[in-house]
Structures are given as C-alpha cells and as structure tokens.
Amino acid sequence: MADSLTGNVVWLVAGLGVLGLAADRFVKGAALLASRLGVSKVVAGALIIGLGTSAPELVVSVLAVWQGTEGTKLAVGNIVGSNMANLGLVLALLALVWGRFAIPRGTARQAALSLSGVSVFALVAAIGQPSEWIWGALLVLCLAVAMRGVVWLGKGFATQSSETPETVESTAFGAWTLTVLGLVGTVAGAHVVVESSIEIGEELGWTGGFVGFTLVAVGTSLPELVTGAAAARRSQWGLIIGNLLGSNLFNSLGVGAAVFLVHLFKDLGPLDTFIDNWVLLGMVAASLVTLLIMGTKRVSRWEAASMLALYGLVLWRMAAAAIV
Numbered sequence: 001m002a003d004s005l006t007g008n009v010v011w012l013v014a015g016l017g018v019l020g021l022a023a024d025r026f027v028k029g030a031a032l033l034a035s036r037l038g039v040s041k042v043v044a045g046a047l048i049i050g051l052g053t054s055a056p057e058l059v060v061s062v063l064a065v066w067q068g069t070e071g072t073k074l075a076v077g078n079i080v081g082s083n084m085a086n087l088g089l090v091l092a093l094l095a096l097v098w099g100r101f102a103i104p105r106g107t108a109r110q111a112a113l114s115l116s117g118v119s120v121f122a123l124v125a126a127i128g129q130p131s132e133w134i135w136g137a138l139l140v141l142c143l144a145v146a147m148r149g150v151v152w153l154g155k156g157f158a159t160q161s162s163e164t165p166e167t168v169e170s171t172a173f174g175a176w177t178l179t180v181l182g183l184v185g186t187v188a189g190a191h192v193v194v195e196s197s198i199e200i201g202e203e204l205g206w207t208g209g210f211v212g213f214t215l216v217a218v219g220t221s222l223p224e225l226v227t228g229a230a231a232a233r234r235s236q237w238g239l240i241i242g243n244l245l246g247s248n249l250f251n252s253l254g255v256g257a258a259v260f261l262v263h264l265f266k267d268l269g270p271l272d273t274f275i276d277n278w279v280l281l282g283m284v285a286a287s288l289v290t291l292l293i294m295g296t297k298r299v300s301r302w303e304a305a306s307m308l309a310l311y312g313l314v315l316w317r318m319a320a321a322a323i324v
Helices: 005-037 041-053 055-066 069-098 107-127 132-154 172-203 208-233 237-265 277-294 301-320
Strands: none
Touching: 005 172, 005 208, 055 069, 055 172, 055 208, 055 237, 069 107, 069 208, 069 237, 069 277, 069 301, 107 132, 107 237, 107 277, 132 237, 172 208, 208 237, 208 301, 237 277, 277 301
C-alpha cells in the first residue's frame, strides 16, 4: 500500500471509513431482501451477509497460500483468528455496547450448524495431511450440505422488515442494488484495511501465523463488526447473529477448503503443523459457548464479557505457542 508505517495507518483509517459507509447500505439491502424473499433475518444474515463478509478471508487466504508454505500458516491463522474475532470480539463488543439484545427464534439451530462446521475444520487442521485434496473435498462437501441446512433450518421463522413499502429500496431491484453495491464497497474497504494491516505487521516485525491470527484476522473481521454495528442501530439482531454464524461456517468450510486445495495445487509439500491444537480447541470452545448462549432469550453483558475473556485467553496461547 504505502512505503511507511504512517502511510499505511492513513490507508487503514480510509479503509475503515469506506467500510462504515458501505456496510450500512449492505445491511439495509439485506434486511429488505429478507422481507421480500420471505426468509428469516438469521437465514439472510448467514447466506447473504455471512458469505459476503467472508469474501475478504477467502481472497486473503488464497493469496497467502499462493506465496508459499509460510503463507499457508498465515491463511490458517486468518481462518481461526477470524472465527474467534467474530464471536469473541464482534459479538461480545456489540452485546457490551448495546446491552441485552434479543435472540430470534431458530438461532440455536443455526449456531449448532456453525459449531459443526468449525469442529470439522478444527479436526482437519489438527490431523493435517496425508492428502490435502481429500480434506479439501471433504470441506467442500460439508459446505454444500451446510448451506442447504441453513435454508432448511430457517424455514418457518420468516420475519417482516420494518421498511416502508413506498421507499425505492423496497422494490426488488432497489433491494438487490443496495445489497450488491454495499457488498462491493464493504469488500473493497476490507481489502484496503487488510493490505495496510499486513504491511503494518511487517513494519513491526510480526510474521507468519501470528500476523494471520491478529492483524489479518481482525482486519478481515471488520466487515462483520461494521455490518453488525449498522444492524444494531436498526435493531436487526437476527442479521447480526446470522452474519457471524454464517461467516464462521463459510470461513471454516469454504475458505478452509480453498486453503487445502491451493496448497496442493502449488505442491508446497507437507507441513509439520498448521496451527497450535490448543488454539483450535479454543476456537471450538468459543462456538460451543455461543451455542449455549443462543439457547437463551437474550445475550447479556456478562456473557459477552466471558466471550471477550475467552478470546484474550486464546490470543495469549497463540503468542505463547510461538506459532509466528
């Protein structure tokens, strides 16, 4: 991006500004689409926003693996760190700021599906190879089943949008336009944020998986944070939760499959380890705690604080294990 630390910080701030503007439009369009398509806000959040905001993780991870073995570790660190940041930072911070927000009906089932996807990825990453194509194919198959499951589990929980039908955006064309333009702006802003974050990390002497878990993961999770904040201002709690659960599901299965398959395509050879197993266990634990929380009616501040503490614990383990 820029040749200096100061220049990259400026790009980082600019990228955040683009994210903020685009994400608000993205959330509004997604909420309108959910109403017009007759699906629940949780399903819309998982399929439309969750997949969309996971695009930065996909692009960054594929590009990282393409650069070599160290890039594969950065990519896996990005997936694990993004999953942790979505729950331990984004969900926790939104709950701490906005207080006890309501959990829509049917959310626990989506959380269980997300936990399943995260657990499959954690198991594959812990086992490692013998054959990346087998694990990649397994993750692709699981993703296809999971996407069908998201729709099936969301049936019967459709909710109406609060938008007035007289607005231009309430037409089908207007809703899709708003969503697509918002998504493009969100991904573009995220790209700037991620690129500047990587270069800032290099300036500070951070390398490998630790950069992936921290700067890159937090950078690629910013779309979830900003879209979550935009949704919270509109009291679209289903979109927030569906976004985070869907993003973690796609990160684990979709981005995970891409990492394994590109690693095989580049013939980078076997790795001794992808990431510390305790960090993987922490990621699964965060998804399990989220499932337990989704079984209640509201997300309380103490529950949010416990998620934030779990994120800090996993971050400490990541640093202590020296997977950098």
